[in-house]
Amino acid sequence: MIDVKKLDRELLKVEKPARYVGSELNSVVKDKDIDIRFAFAFPDIYEVGMSHTGMHILYHLMNSMENVWCERVFAPWTDMEEIMRKNNIPLYGLESKDELSAFDFIGFTLQYEMSYTNVLNMLELGGIPIKSKDRGDNMPLVIAGGPCAYNPEPLYEVIDLFTIGETEELLPELLNLYNEEKKKGYNKLRFLEKAAQLEGVYVPQFYEEVYKVDGTIKERKVLNNNAKEIITKRIIRDLNKSYYPEKSILPYIDVVHDRVVLELFRGCTRGCRFCQAGMVYRPVREREYSTLLEQAESLLESTGHNEISLTSLSSGDYSCLPDLTLKLLEKYESKNVNISLPSLRLDSMTFDIIEKLQEVRKSGLTFAPEAGTQRMRDVINKNLTEEQILGPVETAFNLGWSTVKLYFMIGLPGETMEDVLGIKELAYKIKDKFFQRPKEKIKGNLKINVSASCFVPKPFTPFQWVAQDNMDEFYEKARTLRSEIKDKKISFSYHEPKLSYLEAVFARGDRRLSKALIKAWEKGCRFDGWQDMFDFDKWMEAFEETGVDPDFFALRERELTEVLPWDFINIGVTKEYLLKEYEKALSLTTTDDCRLQCTNCGINYKLLGGACPHVQNNK
Amino acid sequence: MCKIISKYSKTGYLKYISHLDVLRFIQRSIKRAGINAKYSEGFNPQMKTSFGFPLSLGTESIGEYFEVELNEPIEPELFIKKMNSVMPKEMQILKASISDNPDSIMKRCRYAQYLINIETDADVDELNNYFKEMLDVGVVYFRQRKKKNKVISKEINTKEMLKYLNAEKTKENNIRIEALFITEETGSMRVDELLKLIEDKGFAFDYYSITKIDALDEEMKPLL
Numbered sequence: 102m103i104d105v106k107k108l109d110r111e112l113l114k115v116e117k118p119a120r121y122v123g124s125e126l127n128s129v130v131k132d133k134d135i136d137i138r139f140a141f142a143f144p145d146i147y148e149v150g151m152s153h154t155g156m157h158i159l160y161h162l163m164n165s166m167e168n169v170w171c172e173r174v175f176a177p178w179t180d181m182e183e184i185m186r187k188n189n190i191p192l193y194g195l196e197s198k199d200e201l202s203a204f205d206f207i208g209f210t211l212q213y214e215m216s217y218t219n220v221l222n223m224l225e226l227g228g229i230p231i232k233s234k235d236r237g238d239n240m241p242l243v244i245a246g247g248p249c250a251y252n253p254e255p256l257y258e259v260i261d262l263f264t265i266g267e268t269e270e271l272l273p274e275l276l277n278l279y280n281e282e283k284k285k286g287y288n289k290l291r292f293l294e295k296a297a298q299l300e301g302v303y304v305p306q307f308y309e310e311v312y313k314v315d316g317t318i319k320e321r322k323v324l325n326n327n328a329k330e331i332i333t334k335r336i337i338r339d340l341n342k343s344y345y346p347e348k349s350i351l352p353y354i355d356v357v358h359d360r361v362v363l364e365l366f367r368g369c370t371r372g373c374r375f376c377q378a379g380m381v382y383r384p385v386r387e388r389e390y391s392t393l394l395e396q397a398e399s400l401l402e403s404t405g406h407n408e409i410s411l412t413s414l415s416s417g418d419y420s421c422l423p424d425l426t427l428k429l430l431e432k433y434e435s436k437n438v439n440i441s442l443p444s445l446r447l448d449s450m451t452f453d454i455i456e457k458l459q460e461v462r463k464s465g466l467t468f469a470p471e472a473g474t475q476r477m478r479d480v481i482n483k484n485l486t487e488e489q490i491l492g493p494v495e496t497a498f499n500l501g502w503s504t505v506k507l508y509f510m511i512g513l514p515g516e517t518m519e520d521v522l523g524i525k526e527l528a529y530k531i532k533d534k535f536f537q538r539p540k541e542k543i544k545g546n547l548k549i550n551v552s553a554s555c556f557v558p559k560p561f562t563p564f565q566w567v568a569q570d571n572m573d574e575f576y577e578k579a580r581t582l583r584s585e586i587k588d589k590k591i592s593f594s595y596h597e598p599k600l601s602y603l604e605a606v607f608a609r610g611d612r613r614l615s616k617a618l619i620k621a622w623e624k625g626c627r628f629d630g631w632q633d634m635f636d637f638d639k640w641m642e643a644f645e646e647t648g649v650d651p652d653f654f655a656l657r658e659r660e661l662t663e664v665l666p667w668d669f670i671n672i673g674v675t676k677e678y679l680l681k682e683y684e685k686a687l688s689l690t691t692t693d694d695c696r697l698q699c700t701n702c703g704i705n706y707k708l709l710g711g712a713c714p715h716v717q718n719n720k
Numbered sequence: 721m722c723k724i725i726s727k728y729s730k731t732g733y734l735k736y737i738s739h740l741d742v743l744r745f746i747q748r749s750i751k752r753a754g755i756n757a758k759y760s761e762g763f764n765p766q767m768k769t770s771f772g773f774p775l776s777l778g779t780e781s782i783g784e785y786f787e788v789e790l791n792e793p794i795e796p797e798l799f800i801k802k803m804n805s806v807m808p809k810e811m812q813i814l815k816a817s818i819s820d821n822p823d824s825i826m827k828r829c830r831y832a833q834y835l836i837n838i839e840t841d842a843d844v845d846e847l848n849n850y851f852k853e854m855l856d857v858g859v860v861y862f863r864q865r866k867k868k869n870k871v872i873s874k875e876i877n878t879k880e881m882l883k884y885l886n887a888e889k890t891k892e893n894n895i896r897i898e899a900l901f902i903t904e905e906t907g908s909m910r911v912d913e914l915l916k917l918i919e920d921k922g923f924a925f926d927y928y929s930i931t932k933i934d935a936l937d938e939e940m941k942p943l944l
Contacts, residue, residue: 353742
């Protein structure tokens with residue numbers, strides 16, 4: 102255990118000390134004399150990590166196992182890091198205040214690439230060597246999962262073992278295996294060899310990447326007989342039977358999302374071509390209406406939250422959405438509980454619901470057309486016409502809304518300046534919709550917030566081969582929009598291109614990035630996703646000094662035949678399908694929602710997640 | 721209508737939870753406990769609660785107070801039972817009763833009673849002499865705070881802010897100070913200011929802990 106008196110003496114010097122003390126309601130404290138100690142590590146600050154639903158699920162899932170105690174650890178903010186280093190206070194689990202090196206497992210969730218330096222920093226602060234090869238049998242196993250684990254290679258030197266896909270079933274299997282091994286006398290290599298045989302486990306040290314002269318990958322070699330050539334993602338077949346906690350930890354301080362979260366379904370049938378989640382979480386699996394009602398009941402009871410959030414990749418697609426929301430309203434409206442629906446596509450059906458939800462407060466409405474012209478929306482397969490955008494906006498205005506947020510991307514494949522200016526055109530058309538109504542109907546002060554992010558090509562999407570726009574192109578597009586949008590009612594902001602560039606480097610990077618990552622961290626890079634902390638120059642120095650060319654990963658268009666660093670992972674959706682979608686994008690051809698017609702993405706070949714519910718529509 | 725006043729504790733690591741966070745946490749606890757609280761009218765209904773003076777961050781307490789208005793009467797014993805089943809062990813309702821006092825908690829609270837433990841080998845008698853000076857003659861210090869770019873300095877005299885101070889040696893050879901601060905709605909002296917004065921006088925100490933014992937009314941009796 103760390104010196105808690107020393108901690109106590111220092112805590113008042115930091116911003117929000119409550120981040121570092123635990124003791125929240127519904128947090129779990131067990132006897133330290135237990136088989137397995139697991140530290141669930143979120144490589145960002147407390148407030149961000151505590152808003153992550155996955156953490157709450159896995160925390161309570163592991164704690165429901167009698168022989169496991171799962172605790173939480175977050176990245177300390179820089180003020181706290183300074184104090185910890187100065188006073189030799191190692192990073193510790195919030196529940197027990199034991200230093201990280203005392204745990205059996207440190208499990209990182211990789212939600213975004215820009216958190217990688219925090220992973221290294223947290224290990225070091227916990228007194229754990231950052232490289233897998235420097236950690237012997239007496240050190241914790243460092244494992245990682247989450248969306249970024251679909252391209253695990255940039256962290257191959259750091260992480261002992263990756264879990265690929267959904268881990269609600271895999272984690273207990275892994276922990277049980279560890280317990281058996283521990284009883285026999287634990288040996289790290291032997292454990293990793295056995296773990297590598299579990300479906301969904303990737304142990305990077307059992308493989309080697311071999312490169313061609315031009316820098317592309319020649320082949321991957323399997324170095325250990327126990328390791329599989331292809332790693333198939335794990336998936337939960339039946340969400341109704343899968344674990345969902347009845348309680349959730351209640352933070353004392355304000356966190357990003359302070360509400361009960363119900364997960365309506367996993368997966369998405371829309372097939373937007375830029376979206377990784379839409380591909381890797383296939384097939385769509387819904388939770389039953391009755392299951393969700395029970396979960397709402399117990400979670401509200403255990404937290405006293407004022408809000409229920411109905412989440413998924415596209416909540417409007419949930420088959421029982423009207424019934425569910427009306428039932429929740431009926432049950433909880435009198436108890437001052439609000440219901441929110443993020444990720445909603447706005448069409449006439451959903452408007453009925455939103456209007457009921459927002460009877461009291463007319464907060465801003467958010468639309469994500471993603472691209473300004475029909476041509477670009479066809480390229481990305483957004484399947485949204487201008488009428489389908491303007492219609493709902495007009496309805497919203499008539500219902501009394503006057504603040505609209507619009508999300509776009511710039512730098513999409515094949516984009517011209519005309520497409521970029523289409524963003525402005527669309528915003529102006531929306532403005533006209535507001536004022537082209539009878540005077541007596543115009544109420545409130547119109548405010549349109551246009552925001553553009555820089556497109557980052559992601560693995561396992563039809564755009565995994567494309568070159569990202571270079572930073573000059575991004576800046577030119579963003580500046581053009583800034584100077585063209587002159588209306589007082591419309592504001593424009595854009596995401597920092599440098600950050601998107603670095604994200605693109607790591608999203609599609611390979612093993613060679615590891616040394617640059619470590620170098621950047623040694624130079625002091627942390628919290629790179631935080632605009633005020635992000636230090637681009639340090640990153641460029643790190644690439645330079647390690648001889649890594651970041652452009653090779655972000656700006657290069659890949660040959661379609663090239664071996665990609667993530668090809669050894671099988672997400673169910675086939676590479677042929679992604680390729681077909683890429684070609685359709687180039688020829689401006691859209692693909693239907695797969696609820697209308699099966700698009701033959703491959704998820705059914707081996708029935709990874711049970712039969713796709715939409716396959717019966719196949720002609 | 722029914723109004724309940726309760727006294728609660730805030731101990732252990734919860735001493736790092738700010739006043740506003742405590743306020744929200746207690747409102748949620750009332751909700752979780754299934755207690756039928758009154759809400760304000762309007763677009764953004766708020767639960768009708770009121771609290772005492774904010775406790776400084778880092779200070780434990782066994783004498784905090786809040787009031788809540790309810791739609792229907794409840795037995796105080798039942799209120800305590802329901803609340804404590806949904807609150808952590810570091811924050812528990814210690815007492816509760818039906819309140820018919822029209823004055824706010826802040827208005828009724830005239831003195832705050834503290835116990836301060838300091839790890840020091842300082843001489844107790846010397847310290848008590850200094851305390852006597854603070855109480856009888858008065859020690860003047862300045863409280864500075866920044867407002868925009870200006871530093872505003874406020875002169876404070878301990879004589880007007882302190883009612884009682886006494887130090888004694890403990891079994892562990894530390895010093896325990898009992899302090900009674902005068903609390904006014906216009907402001908009062910803070911415990912860390914007292915500690916700073918002690919330190920500045922030359923009494924060195926390494927580690928300390930502060931516990932608020934209670935809030936007293938004008939008759940020097942606990943509010944509850």
